[in-house]
Amino acid sequence: MDTTVVDSQILALHLHDPDWVVVDCRFTLTDPDAGRRAYVAGHIPGARYAHLNDDLSSPVGAKTGRHPLPDPQVLAAKLGAWGIGPGKQVVVYDDSFGAMASRMWWVLRWLGHDAVALLDGGYPRWQREKRPVTAEAPALMPARFVPRLRPELCVGADEVARRVQDPAWLVIDARAEERFNGEIEPLDKVAGHVPGAVNLPFEDNLHASGVFARHEELVQLYRDTLRGVAPEHVIMMCGSGVTACHNLVAMERAGLKGARLYPGSWSEWITDPARPVAHDE
Secondary structure, eight states: OOOSEEOHHHHHHTTTOTTEEEEEOOOBTTBTTHHHHHHHHOBSTTOEEOOTTTTSSOOOOTTSOSSOOOOHHHHHHHHHHTTOOTTOEEEEEOSSTTTTHHHHHHHHHHTTOOOEEEETTHHHHHHHTTOOOBOSOOOOOOOOOOOOOOGGGBOOHHHHHHHTTOTTOEEEEOSOHHHHTTSOOSSSSSOSBOTTOEEOOGGGGBOTTSSBOOHHHHHHHHHHHHTTOOGGGEEEEOSSSSTHHHHHHHHHHTTOOOOEEOSSHHHHHTTSTTSOOBOOO
């Protein structure tokens, strides 16, 4: 059972394995239909397509972030239709080195399915290695997915507000440094970050080639960031609860288990003007 990252060579060996299910999660925040178009044009053989907005999120509300968590029963029905159920190894990928696919990795774990891993290097590496690609729709064998919800894997805004003031806890923001600092804000109405949070862009988990850093490198990165804070006292956030999941994958890969996600993240935090905002010059 792979639970963090899987190599392209391993996936290639299991493309026709009925116990492996591949899911394409390509998505572009500024063009929500781009990922689906790319999938239709070509994808890893057998891959299903999961849309960040339509499948992995609920509708946006006045007090939610940009990607509220999906309804567990609604998503469970889709997962079953895609052939995901007990005993299935799921592999998720995108074309942004796991930035989008990590959301599905986390959501499956939230629903109680641990056998899920990111394709290391994603679709770009798969193409560079000249591995098979098809435009054919997969033949689906439906399964029965019964969600076993793990609410302890996530926290809300009120808990973030409490924990960020506690030195025994750490809130980590996975956005790019210039967004965290409040220098630019291309997606949300307010720039800045939660006061007391620290910045660790998800790209720091990767080598320049787009593959994950080695185990020992991730251990060092997160030990330097946590500075003695227990992994189970870490809350991960980003703009809308998507790329934060990449940091959670990296922590799991480093053997630092128990960190939680703030799904609403910055885009939810700023819906309440009473919540404080910090900027770093």
